[in-house]
Amino acid sequence: FGKKPDEAHIEQLLKDLSLWDKRSSEILALSGGMKRRVLIGKALSHEPIILFLDEPTAGVDVELRKDMWLLVRKLQKAGVTIILTTHYIDEAEEIADRVGVINNGELLLIDDKKNIMHTLGKKQMTIELTEPVSEIPDSLSCWALELSEDKKQLTYTYDPRQNEKIDSGSKIDVLLQAVSDAGLSLSDINTSQSSLEEIFVSLVNKKP
Missing domain, CATH: 3.30.70.100 (Alpha-Beta Plaits)
Known part of the structure; x- marks a missing residue:
């Protein structure tokens, strides 16, 4: 990605994703959940300021979902802008600052989550x-x-x-x-x- 490797950042990232113990493993030898963790780690390896996550927890185990959202909260606090698509509405309610609702490819609304909850709830x-x-x-x-x-x-x-x-x-x-x-x-x-x-x-x- 055009940046010098930051070994400390990579180590912390692997630990956050519970991949540190697998750092020397071949990716083909990893389980499906572990492969998903590697893809997420790859997206975060260059410390992006804007991150796109497309259904990052779809079809994964509960442990990965938990690790993923802990990491997302950590990135939010660090000032990273995260654009997330998800079918898990409870995740959007828990984490998102702004929410867009799409139905059959049509954007029905986009607004601050608190405003949506107040005006439509x-x-x-x-x-x-x-x-x-x-x-x-x-x-x-x-x-x-x-x-x-x-x-x-x-x-x-x-x-x-x-x-x-x-x-x-x-x-x-x-x-x-x-x-x-x-x-x-x-x-x-x-x-x-x-x-x-x-x-x-x-x-x-x-x-x-």
Whole structure:
């Protein structure tokens, strides 16, 4: 690659990829997973400032996936720009700063991951009841609540883009008061947000 070999860098790279013990082995004698590690090491040997990774963990063992993402995080901290394609949406959510969604060759969007999660994701609040109820009281019908199979949880799903007051807590306060006024006793409240994978599926399903 036009650079003088940096023996210290190569040694550390081989250790990061668990290849140090195989450094004298013939590549043809290595397993498929080890060969994938060698290809990754080759791409990183000249210390690139921009790195393209095309499905680097597809079809590999769990150990290699773990080593690979530890290395990616290390490169991120060192200032390396990484352009990654992957079908593992959980990996993109865990590591990426910006995300592009491609469906059938069409780029549906590209944006900061945090912005995608905030603007396209939905939120859920789960209300744990102290006692099961046979049905949702009529006074709560306007909230479109879902009752769990065990009859002890009420789930409220909302879209922050459509009602910003929900995020400030005022609407939530009104709902909780309405639940109390309906004679229901609460034991716990939990909130969750859509994962990047759920957002991806929603985007793809919207396409005709």
